Amino acid sequence: MSEQQYDLVVIGAGSGGVRSARIAASLGARVAVVESRFLGGTCVNVGCVPKKMFAYASEFRDLFTLAQDYGFETGDASFDWGRLRDNKTREIERLNGVYRRLLENAGAEVIEAHGQILAPGQVQAGDRVLHTRNIILATGGRPFVPELPGSELALISDDLFSLPALPACVAVVGGGYIATEFASILHGLGCEVHQLYRGELFLRGFDDDIRQFVAAQMAESGARPRFNTDVERIEALPGNRRCLHLKGGERLDVDAVFYATGRVPNTEGLFAPEVGIALRDSGAIQVDEGYATSVPGIYALGDVTDRVQLTPVALAEGMWLARTLFAPEKPAPLSYDNIATAVFCHPNIGTVGMTEAQAREKVGAVKVFRSEFRPLRYTLGSSKTRTLMKLVVDEATDKVLGLHMAGEDAGEIVQGFAVALVMGATKADFDRTLGIHPTAAEEFVTMR
Numbered sequence: 430m431s432e433q434q435y436d437l438v439v440i441g442a443g444s445g446g447v448r449s450a451r452i453a454a455s456l457g458a459r460v461a462v463v464e465s466r467f468l469g470g471t472c473v474n475v476g477c478v479p480k481k482m483f484a485y486a487s488e489f490r491d492l493f494t495l496a497q498d499y500g501f502e503t504g505d506a507s508f509d510w511g512r513l514r515d516n517k518t519r520e521i522e523r524l525n526g527v528y529r530r531l532l533e534n535a536g537a538e539v540i541e542a543h544g545q546i547l548a549p550g551q552v553q554a555g556d557r558v559l560h561t562r563n564i565i566l567a568t569g570g571r572p573f574v575p576e577l578p579g580s581e582l583a584l585i586s587d588d589l590f591s592l593p594a595l596p597a598c599v600a601v602v603g604g605g606y607i608a609t610e611f612a613s614i615l616h617g618l619g620c621e622v623h624q625l626y627r628g629e630l631f632l633r634g635f636d637d638d639i640r641q642f643v644a645a646q647m648a649e650s651g652a653r654p655r656f657n658t659d660v661e662r663i664e665a666l667p668g669n670r671r672c673l674h675l676k677g678g679e680r681l682d683v684d685a686v687f688y689a690t691g692r693v694p695n696t697e698g699l700f701a702p703e704v705g706i707a708l709r710d711s712g713a714i715q716v717d718e719g720y721a722t723s724v725p726g727i728y729a730l731g732d733v734t735d736r737v738q739l740t741p742v743a744l745a746e747g748m749w750l751a752r753t754l755f756a757p758e759k760p761a762p763l764s765y766d767n768i769a770t771a772v773f774c775h776p777n778i779g780t781v782g783m784t785e786a787q788a789r790e791k792v793g794a795v796k797v798f799r800s801e802f803r804p805l806r807y808t809l810g811s812s813k814t815r816t817l818m819k820l821v822v823d824e825a826t827d828k829v830l831g832l833h834m835a836g837e838d839a840g841e842i843v844q845g846f847a848v849a850l851v852m853g854a855t856k857a858d859f860d861r862t863l864g865i866h867p868t869a870a871e872e873f874v875t876m877r
Contacts (some may be wrong), residue, residue, distance in 0.1 A: 453751040469525055510618070583687070610773050778835050862874040
């Protein structure tokens with residue numbers, strides 16, 4: 430068993446792990462990255478990137494219809510699932526290579542093996558023991574499927590990206606952003622989709638107006654969100670179909686069932702039995718404000734800490750930690766306020782800042798500006814596509830506390846406005862800004 434000395438060993442080559450390794454290596458540290466599955470982590474391989482590609486694909490049926498409103502005869506458009514899947518796979522493999530080159534060009538060593546912490550400063554990587562001054566855990570999360578009879582018959586979100594064939598009728602179980610995105614994508618690709626959620630309304634944590642609006646728009650498009658509905662057991666049917674037995678006695682027969690009921694921290698096999706790392710009740714690794722665990726010299730960041738499960742957050746944490754450990758000048762603390770995010774369902778959601786409920790709880794009196802309209806591009810035909818925009822403003826200070834949108838290109842639009850919220854913009858600042866006409870985005874600076 431060989432031994433080698435490093436300044437930093439990173440376990441996990443997802444967004445946060447790669448960023449921390451690259452920055453540390455560029456600052457002169459001797460770095461090794463240990464990864465057993467794929468470079469780029471969830472986001473690149475079975476998350477953000479392929480999901481967005483599939484989301485683009487799911488828009489084309491409506492775009493072909495829209496083209497006819499503008500005078501184009503599109504004919505009968507057929508869809509080849511295998512071509513989309515394989516084109517996606519080719520691009521992901523290219524990105525895997527990019528991540529490898531980024532690490533190697535920065536001077537980091539890539540070790541393809543399962544990483545396990547044997548003791549502070551010691552990492553088992555295959556048949557090697559790596560000795561290091563610092564360890565960063567960036568192992569991310571994995572999909573969670575609750576235990577119920579027949580749960581082994583369910584697919585998880587990872588499976589969508591490699592399906593041999595696209596099922597005709599699908600149940601998506603869950604009410605978070607992953608379930609809602611998958612329901613929209615599968616519906617857009619031509620599947621009959623039932624999204625089942627045990628709560629009153631999906632997308633908990635988002636603004637209530639946005640949640641209600643998206644549910645109505647999805648139902649209008651022909652997707653079938655079903656609330657206050659839960660699965661008791663799953664039964665195999667002939668022809669590889671599935672029967673969902675629902676609470677209340679109803680049954681639902683589908684070709685496939687996807688579970689998107691949350692993610693859990695990926696810590697399985699990460700620690701030798703004698704390593705006592707403090708965990709939170711959720712199983713996430715407990716860290717302080719500097720991402721230090723309960724064991725000196727061991728740090729953790731990204732989804733495995735279950736703070737904010739977003740790729741840009743993991744990237745920022747990785748960069749901050751690497752510079753804190755190895756740069757001569759230490760960076761300012763990270764802020765988790767006003768983190769913009771998007772949900773690539775239909776319609777898209779973009780949001781930054783507080784929801785109306787959060788703002789009322791924190792500051793009390795707020796002013797709410799809300800606009801719902803039919804976008805100009807859909808006015809030549811019969812499409813019922815609509816957009817909702819909303820501002821939440823502190824009545825006492827006029828500061829914009831929250832900005833929310835559900836509609837086409839919501840993520841692209843909200844990203845720009847996020848800069849204004851981070852800078853502390855007021856409603857008066859919005860009012861002084863002249864809009865670009867005619868655009869949907871101008872609505873944010875013309876609300877009265």
